[in-house]
Amino acid sequence: MGGFMQPQGHLQMMVALVDDGLDPQTALDRPRFCLESGTGDSRLALEEGLPLETMARLAEMGHRVRR
Numbered sequence: 001m002g003g004f005m006q007p008q009g010h011l012q013m014m015v016a017l018v019d020d021g022l023d024p025q026t027a028l029d030r031p032r033f034c035l036e037s038g039t040g041d042s043r044l045a046l047e048e049g050l051p052l053e054t055m056a057r058l059a060e061m062g063h064r065v066r067r
Helices: 005-019 024-029 052-060
Strands: 033-035 044-046
Touching: 005 024, 005 033, 044 052
Parallel strands: none
Antiparallel strands: 033 044
């Protein structure tokens, strides 16, 4: 992990630990998402393990999702 994903991964880890109360290993095992670039036409990459319903709902909201 590096570059544009690094701060996104850190934020997702902190949310899992602080807000969701997960232990470190469970937080690391959680599927992640990544906004691929900082431009207005960027895609949202979703790791395998996120529910298909979540992916569909994000697409309905206008996000360009990629598995």
